[in-house]
Amino acid sequence: MKLLDRLRKKQQDVDLKEKKGIDAYIESLSASSMETFVENIATTFKENDKLDYYQVISNHLGLALFTINLKNKEITYVSRKVEEILEISKEKLTIDYWKSLWYKGETIDFSAIYARLTNEGKNSHTYRIVTPNGSVKWINETTVAVEDEIGNIGKVVGVIEDCTNALQLEQKIHFITTHDELTNLPNFLNGRQHIQEVIDRYKTKTERFALFCVNLDGFSRINNTLGFKIADEAFKQLSIKLEKYLNKGVFLFRSQGDEWYAVVECSMKNEEYMSHAKEIIDIIQAPLQIQDYSIRITASIGISIYPEDGENKVELIKNANTALKRAKKHGAANYQLYAANMNIESFKTFQLETDLQSAIKNDELYIEYQPKVDVKSQKATSAEALIRWKHPLWGEVSPMEFITIAEESNFHREISEFVIDSVCKQVGQWEERGIQFNTVSFNLSAKDFLKSSLIRTLKTTINRYQINPKHLEIELTEGTLLQETSVVQDQIEQIKALGITLSLDDFGTGYSSIHYLKKLPSDIIKIDRSFIQHIHKNVEDKIIVKSIIELTKGLNKTVVAEGVENEEQFSVLQSLGCDLIQGYYFSKAVSARRMTELFKMNQIKPAICKSKAPMNRRKYYRVSFPFFPLHTEMTIVSFNGKAVTLGATDVMVLDIGLGGLRFVSHLKLKPHTDILYNFKTTLLGKDIILNGTIVRYEEKEQDIFEYGVEFHMEESDRDELASVLNKITLQMKQNPLFNDGDFIDENPSSYLSKIQRR
Ligand code: C2E
Ligand code: CA
Ligand code: CA
DSSP: OHHHHHHHHHHHHSOOTTSTTHHHHHHHHTOSSHHHHHHHHHHHHHHTOOHHHHHHHHHHHTOOEEEEETTTTEEEEEOHHHHHHHTSOTTTOOHHHHHHTBOTTOOOOHHHHHHHHHHHSEEEEEEEEEOTTSOEEEEEEEEEEEEOTTSSEEEEEEEEEEOHHHHHHHHHHHHHHHBOTTTOSBOHHHHHHHHHHHHHHHTTOSOOEEEEEEEETTHHHHHHHHOHHHHHHHHHHHHHHHHHHSOTTEEEEEEETTEEEEEEOSOOOHHHHHHHHHHHHHHHHSOEEETTEEEOOOEEEEEEEETTTOSSHHHHHHHHHHHHHHHHHTOSSOEEESSTTOOHHHHHHHHHHHHHHHHTTTTOEEEEEEEEEETTTOOEEEEEEEEEEEETTTEEEOHHHHHHHHHHSTTHHHHHHHHHHHHHHHHHHHHHTTOOOSOEEEEOOHHHHHOTHHHHHHHHHHHHHTOOGGGEEEEEOHHHHHTOOHHHHHHHHHHHHHTOEEEEEEETSSSOHHHHHHHSOOSEEEEOHHHHTTTTTOHHHHHHHHHHHHHHHHTTOEEEEOOOOSHHHHHHHHHTTOOEEOSTTTOOOBOHHHHHHHHHOSSOOOOOOOOOOOSOOOSSOEEEOSSSOEEEEEEEEEETTEEOOOOOEEEEEEEEESSEEEEEESSOOOOOTTEEEEEEEEETTEEEEEEEEEEEEEEEETTEEEEEEEEOOOHHHHHHHHHHHHHHHHHHHHOTTOOOBOBOOSOHHHHHHHHHHO
């Protein structure tokens, strides 16, 4: 097109209109492609085969035109512009000479060109030449076949164009848009595209490849202390080092700031990827010399693997990042694989992290209310709002688990807003219906208090539902107050000014409870559950609680005892003059509807403990290990229909039958058919591997859960298991102290608490 534009301009300068055939030629100038253009010239000159037409047109227009007689392979016409481009006089130019100019290694397929000329009548191709003066040029050549009277290709008319500059510019632009300016490495966009290309290639393979996300630790410190010029130089030098170290199979690109990604196209075992990561970390942390500074920077690496950690580029990048975050949590200079190093607990945490985003949208979060009962009247006078998350696969997730996750992400604010909104709305409904109650409390954490928007949110929500702020109570813990910033202090005062009640939660668990008792303008003190738990058995606890109650009353505050579970605890607290009781003794947290009924009652009766469903509902005979449970490694092999690779968690198996097994664990899991567990243990010197889903569970003690599992297995595997179980039954009959297996000589709670601490 550029050439055509040029031609159009020159055409105005040259008056060629009288020449015969020029109309056809002029028409060709508006042709949309070079090929059509040359074709038109060819047609024109086929009819008027006179050399002077070529000359006039080409030389005046600066057109690099040539003709070749194919019969005797002679160049019959060459315009001045051809001489200029090829840097050779027309006298010397032969076909062979032209060929000799071709850039070394340039392959031109003549038979293909000839075939195109024969079939389509034209051909266009681009190649490089080295001119006699030594310059390299990109040539675009377009030829059109001119047939003789009997229909054979007699000659070709061609035009060449020197497109070196345009191509160089194009290449330069391409490089700039696909590369990072500082390091000259491919940029993120380019990298993403590359990952997609690799995925496309690996789709049909059974091999895996890895994506490493390499991020510098505390690089902002260098930026802040030594300035961005030195920081940039450091990053540049590290990029060069990395590029040198990584071999050909690795595509390194810069993502942003202090981060690279490396696509490691090599099917390795996890351990090999990890040692590769370790080497990268070592390379990076060798000291750098920049100006007068000797700088040592460390890096952390997160690794995701195709296909198990993600089947598309977005998932792979996201999961490499997640693994990186986990690596950073372990401190600087660390590396983590996305899934393989995760056990069930961390897997759950990461699943929850992802799913929390959509929990509100999907209506999975809701509030339950636990009554606070007045000790004297035994009436439910207040309630605490507790958040609940019903996860589609993990079941009910404890706020203890997800509040910390939310606090680490930006999602925390939305959750608090949800709680405030739900509570105010409910309070509004209770007020409207004339239900009698003192306050409904809700929990806020330190992070809420650091945001200056808290008061605004409270005010607008109170206004929205037109409620009396006296009905609201905020529970905060010492942790919040430790922040002692002026923002927190200011918010607390404003909350008081709004008329909202303040209570100090988990009292006694912090280091300076007494200090805050005096300092915080709280109206209510909630004695932590840990003091109540043994109050009926432990004199020390009773003395502590007694003095807390006295102290609080002396300061004119109300005292609530949390976690009251039985009548003995209740009686002790009653005798000590505690004001309010909260705990399972009266009620667990219940729905708003049930809470309405509880508020309406003149007196609330202690809850009757329902007996739990028996765990041993099963159809097969089972071999039990009641005294020494069997040490077993448990993992998840498939989650929601997708295969996952996780590390194992230790559990204790209490019995095994042909249909399933029973185990205890410190993990809180929910029965679900979409989570397939894998159990690996040793019996009679053999590895036993079993798959199944959890179908029953029961909380045995605090943080110890017992589960019933139903096996998913082939008949042949069941036969094999039957033979092992039969042998064991026989041996157990002969020897009651049978111990040919991975048995644990310890009670479940001490063994499991050790695992938990690991
Ligand atoms: P917390 O504020 O100390 O809440 C009391 C916890 O003790 C609740 O657990 C409650 O169900 C439980 N509990 C009540 N009575 C008894 C009892 O007699 N025995 C035993 N063993 N436990 C009892 P939950 O609901 O799991 O909440 C745990 C923690 O999660 C809360 O402790 C609170 O710190 C946090 N939390 C709950 N809801 C929210 C919320 O909406 N926002 C924030 N930021 N945190 C929340
Ligand atoms: Ca609370
Ligand atoms: Ca509490």
